[in-house]
Amino acid sequence: MNSLLSLYAIVVCYNGKRWLEKCLTSLQVSEYPVSIIVVDNDSTDGSVELIKQYFPDVKLIQSKVNLGFGKANNLGIKYALSEKADFIFLLNQDAWVRKDCIGKLLDCFRRNQKAGIVSPVQMDGSGTAIDYKFKQHVSKYLLEGDISSLEKESTNTTAEVAFVNAAAWLIKSECIRQVGGFNPLFPHYGEDNEYAGRIHYHGYKLYVQAGALINHDRDQKEDHFGYLVWKNREYVSFMKHLLNINKSYLSCLWVCIDKFSREVVYFTIKGRLAHVFGEIVASFKVLFSLSTLKRNRENAKKQGAFL
Known part of the structure; x- marks a missing residue:
């Protein structure tokens, strides 16, 4: 299977010069x-010059504007599909692959015919954890088992x-042609x-896929958000x-109403008024976007959406 497959890797870059050499060389x-x-x-x-x-x-x-993660990847995906890619590998600019990583991901597709996306295990920047x-x-999204089954480098466990998250996704082109590209409504995160x-x-x-490894060089701590980011x-x-x-x-609307109510109460009790205000402003922004979001839902169901 593997010897006949054309594989394109897409790296979206924004001021990532400090990582690019390691990322692309890998x-x-x-x-x-x-x-x-x-x-x-x-x-x-200086990323482009490098x-x-x-x-x-x-x-x-080269884009003349910052398109964000999703729309920039869509440009790369369109090009790769035009070149008859069998698989497309999305990799963050601040990450790099081990030599045997991609081969192990392809083996996972061979064993799992319904696979659309296979991710490697992401190690930290040092590669030690x-x-x-x-x-x-x-840990949150495993459908069975637990994270410990993926922590052993020597294992061939598939979970x-x-x-x-899309820091490193290997995607079957057949899947992309059916599902489409990233939703352009998301400027950054969530796509x-x-x-x-x-x-x-x-x-x-x-x-x-356990044993297929990348290093992801980012902060290894919990995020803390102020008003604007929240x-x-x-x-x-x-x-x-x-x-x-x-x-x-309608069920999605109810989830949002429930989420809003619980978080406003929680942050009010905690005295985190900036978060309460952020929650209210975000909810009003969504209210004014409901017609757009509803149309987008229908477009998202179509074959090859957003490409």
Whole structure:
């Protein structure tokens, strides 16, 4: 199976010069051959110049504006599909793959015919421990078993998950042609949750493959949010619920109302008034967007949506 497959990796870059050499080099020396696409979101730190000088074989797509994660990946996905890619590997600019990682992910597809997305295990930047946020996500969204089955590098365990973040996704092109691209309503964050929902809607599954490893060089601690970040985060959270096409629109509305009520009460009791205000502002923003969100739900169900 593997020897005949064309695989394209897409790296969305925004001012990621400090990581790019390690990220792109890891793809170049992968045991499984990879064609590389970089979509640059109008970087100003010399990222483009570095790519042109040291990675001339990389297909560089330059955007004149910052498109965010989802829309930038859509540009790369369209190009890869036009080149007849069998698989597309999405990789964050602040991550790099182990040499045998991609081959192990492809083996998972061979064993699981309904797989749409397979993720490697994300280690931290040092490679000595599982990435903090990855561990949180997988522990929450594992459909059976527990995270310990994925922590052993020597194991060949494959775990089905409801969701895993898109720092490193290997996606079957057949799946992309059915499910489509990332939803353009999400400027940054949340687009991978919504996409995972559409994966399930179209009958595909998500897996994490133990022993297939990447390093993800980001903060290994809990996030703390002020008003502006919390407001934007909650707006995205409301959108994720409302755009869940696996549930009816009315049930999604009820989930949002319940979430709003519980969180306003909780933050009021805790005296975190900035969070209360952020919650209220985000909810009003969603209210004014309901007609757009409802139309988007219908578009998201279509074959090849948003591509």
